[in-house]
Amino acid sequence: xxxxxxxxxxxxxxxxxxxxxxxxxxxxxxxxxxxxxxxxxxxxxxxxxxxxxxxxxxxxxxxxxxxxxxxxxxxxxxxxxxxxxxxxxxxxxxxxxxxxxxxxxxxxxxxxxxxxxxxxxxxxxxxxxxxxxxxxxxxxxxxxxxxxxxxxxxxxxxxxxxxxxxxxxxxxxxxxxxxxxxxxxxxxxxxxxxxxxxxxxxxxxxxxxxxxxxxxxxxxxxxxxxxxxxxxxxxxxxxxxxxxxxxxxxxxxxxxxxxxxxxxxxxxxxxxxxxxxxxxxxxxxxxxxxxxxxxxx
Amino acid sequence: xxxxxxxxxxxxxxxxxxxxxxxxxxxxxxxxxxxxxxxxxxxxxxxxxxxxxxxxxxxxxxxxxxxxxxxxxxxxxxxxxxxxxxxxxxxxxxxxxxxxxxxxxxxxxxxxxxxxxxxxxxxxxxxxxxxxxxxxxxxxxxxxxxxxxxxxxxxxxxxxxxxxxxxxxxxxxxxxxxxxxxxxxxxxxxxxxxxxxxxxxxxxxxxxxxxxxxxxxxxxxxxxxxxxxxxxxxxxxxxxxxxxxxxxxxxxxxxxxxxxxxxxxxxxxxxxxxxxxxxxxxxxxxxxxxxxxxxxxxxxxxxxxxxxxxxxxxxxxxxxxxxxxxxxxxxxxxxxxxxxxxxxxxxxxxxxxxxxxxxxxxxxxxxxxxxxxxxxxxxxxxxxxxxxxxxxxxxxxxxxxxxxxxxxxxxxxxxxxxxxxxxxxxxxxxxxxxxxxxxxxxxxxxxxxxxxxxxxxxxxxxxxxxxxxxxxxxxxxxxxxxxxxxxxxxxxxxxx
Numbered sequence: 049x050x051x052x053x054x055x056x057x058x059x060x061x062x063x064x065x066x067x068x069x070x071x072x073x074x075x076x077x078x079x080x081x082x083x084x085x086x087x088x089x090x091x092x093x094x095x096x097x098x099x100x101x102x103x104x105x106x107x108x109x110x111x112x113x114x115x116x117x118x119x120x121x122x123x124x125x126x127x128x129x130x131x132x133x134x135x136x137x138x139x140x141x142x143x144x145x146x147x148x149x150x151x152x153x154x155x156x157x158x159x160x161x162x163x164x165x166x167x168x169x170x171x172x173x174x175x176x177x178x179x180x181x182x183x184x185x186x187x188x189x190x191x192x193x194x195x196x197x198x199x200x201x202x203x204x205x206x207x208x209x210x211x212x213x214x215x216x217x218x219x220x221x222x223x224x225x226x227x228x229x230x231x232x233x234x235x236x237x238x239x240x241x242x243x244x245x246x247x248x249x250x251x252x253x254x255x256x257x258x259x260x261x262x263x264x265x266x267x268x269x270x271x272x273x274x275x276x277x278x279x280x281x282x283x284x285x286x287x288x289x290x291x292x293x294x295x296x297x298x299x300x301x302x303x304x305x306x307x308x309x310x311x312x313x314x315x316x317x318x319x320x321x322x323x324x325x326x327x328x329x330x331x332x333x334x335x336x337x338x339x340x341x342x343x344x345x
Numbered sequence: 346x347x348x349x350x351x352x353x354x355x356x357x358x359x360x361x362x363x364x365x366x367x368x369x370x371x372x373x374x375x376x377x378x379x380x381x382x383x384x385x386x387x388x389x390x391x392x393x394x395x396x397x398x399x400x401x402x403x404x405x406x407x408x409x410x411x412x413x414x415x416x417x418x419x420x421x422x423x424x425x426x427x428x429x430x431x432x433x434x435x436x437x438x439x440x441x442x443x444x445x446x447x448x449x450x451x452x453x454x455x456x457x458x459x460x461x462x463x464x465x466x467x468x469x470x471x472x473x474x475x476x477x478x479x480x481x482x483x484x485x486x487x488x489x490x491x492x493x494x495x496x497x498x499x500x501x502x503x504x505x506x507x508x509x510x511x512x513x514x515x516x517x518x519x520x521x522x523x524x525x526x527x528x529x530x531x532x533x534x535x536x537x538x539x540x541x542x543x544x545x546x547x548x549x550x551x552x553x554x555x556x557x558x559x560x561x562x563x564x565x566x567x568x569x570x571x572x573x574x575x576x577x578x579x580x581x582x583x584x585x586x587x588x589x590x591x592x593x594x595x596x597x598x599x600x601x602x603x604x605x606x607x608x609x610x611x612x613x614x615x616x617x618x619x620x621x622x623x624x625x626x627x628x629x630x631x632x633x634x635x636x637x638x639x640x641x642x643x644x645x646x647x648x649x650x651x652x653x654x655x656x657x658x659x660x661x662x663x664x665x666x667x668x669x670x671x672x673x674x675x676x677x678x679x680x681x682x683x684x685x686x687x688x689x690x691x692x693x694x695x696x697x698x699x700x701x702x703x704x705x706x707x708x709x710x711x712x713x714x715x716x717x718x719x720x721x722x723x724x725x726x727x728x729x730x731x732x733x734x735x736x737x738x739x740x741x742x743x744x745x746x747x748x749x750x751x752x753x754x755x756x757x758x759x760x761x762x763x764x765x766x767x768x769x770x771x772x773x774x775x776x777x778x779x780x781x782x783x784x785x786x787x788x789x790x791x792x793x794x795x796x797x798x799x800x801x802x803x804x805x806x807x808x809x810x811x812x813x814x815x816x817x818x819x820x821x822x823x824x825x826x827x828x829x830x831x832x833x834x835x836x837x838x839x840x841x
Contacts, residue, residue, distance in 0.1 A: 065743045066658055069653050069657075072647045072648075073659070073668050076671040076674075076675045076714060077667055077668055077675075081671075083686045141366060144359040144362035145363035145366050148359050157364075161367060164366055165366065167826070168366070170767050171771070172773070172825065173773065173774075175821065175822060177805075178805070178814060183376060239348055239349065241351065241352040241356055269679020270679070271680065271773075272774050296774075299681055315685065325679065333670070
């Protein structure tokens, strides 16, 4: 009799803890849904006052004017411009480092490189921003003129910040390329470089693309570092060396004083940013699903 | 042959580009450490420190005043009471306590061109140096106070204070040297330029961007006033006397390079003042640690439990893939969006206000994926035979988890926690709209507070002292590096 109640108690504990664990596992997805709902809830009412086309395609952002204008086209363009330049700057260095680590990973140098990447990944973005103010901004000023606070400076800082993302994920995918492929290539008389260029990199291309897309996601959502060096001028930047404002900069700058329609315009901006990030992530999921199918065949 | 060459070139390129990442990091770290430890500033002044005249008095300042050099005109203003706080002199937000040896009053009044009555002002405490040395308790008090300045007789040997150098050489010039010519005007001189001017190696003022006048070194102020292009290095005291009568004489501005130690123990150990503009960062470091601690306390159980569920209970299906997608998405959400979410939910909807708890909850959600993913991996790598053995002995699943799985996965979980600590330490954007900005010690969950990363951000945005930003950044980097190396040590042990 006593044994029976004991067993019963144990089963209740067992079931109860399973439920608790499940609930904890569900926190992440709940948070994502809650974030989406609240941002949408705050952002959508904005479009009853300002048309979607004006919001997306007008270059005029003047929320404090007598007739307020809420066009964020220049911020969207600036965000894309900054991220694109950052990626272009980061890919050669990132990819080379990934190849180096996976193909030549021997000796002290690779150990130092690995430690470096770990450190770079751990440095807070505000520190990147501070470094940008002290080194990158003056360098851009001296090279290209202007005052140095520019989209280009933001791109350079972002390029450094996304290096670890590109390197780590590309390295893993290059490493998983079977050695048989390499040996076959070398045996056919190809040089090491030809093997890398024509066999290894094409075989790892899905992982490399994934790393670049994840890096894009990180870059487009970065706020504090770009804010400190980007100039934050709410106008359309004609050249990368002009001051400009990205989507994230717009949110963080105006948030402290915005009210009413202006505030919901900022949430609409956040909504757009969120959509970009979701899109990038779905692309990553799509690619990784596809490569799994490929591996299965 | 060509193939080999291109092979070598390509491989060298790959190698050098990967070395570039090391160079970038080395440049970043070394620059930040350098700026954190030293500050180099160019200040524009009326005096040069090229020659220092012998003076019959000595000036001392308290160790924490950051004053080890003063120029004649600043000293004069301090004695006059026009500068009453060290705020503008050395960024120390304290009213000056000035002590002057009475035997020096006569000399000082003529040296500084002040009436004797001006020494009787309230801000000046007149005391003999001898008395000061004997008055141990007063001396102790002055030593501890951040803004004491003592003017005493020469060789009075006051210990435990900074000895302050007084620079008082003015380069007096005829008025026409400083006039505007062809839209050009003589700028501020650098130290090397002062040196070459005094050593006669500059022949024409145009070499210093000035007018096309010959440089003439003369020996008296009268000549300076009369002769066009004339200059004369002179003691500031004499210059001060002369300019009241002579309108033809002006002085050249000189750049003064101040290089001081930036991050000081005092900065680490004193509380912030005036919304973080002055004082130290002790309270901010404390708040940062409290924030990180609470965040970890909240996030760890949830994420470890989630990881256990995913490894031990989850079956392949829609629910599991939903959970996994949730974690991936949460990891991808940018921190500014977390900030907005925290603002809406915790600050406004739940009415927690801009407070420590709002910030902590926001960052907790943010770092969930970090701990969860690492823990999941660690739990997954616990050998199944261990689990089976435990189950075979009659333990229930949950008993097995607590007594077998978690202990053997503890290192991996710890690594995840430490990675999360690193992320929480450096977080800025998610905290700006949630945690508030008060620089004092947090007194409770609902009190507004400020953390290090956010402090650096606010200093720059509000136009504060960039030196402070670098000093705080150095502290933050050290904390991050510390966390980083702890992770490595744990990981290494795990491999063994």
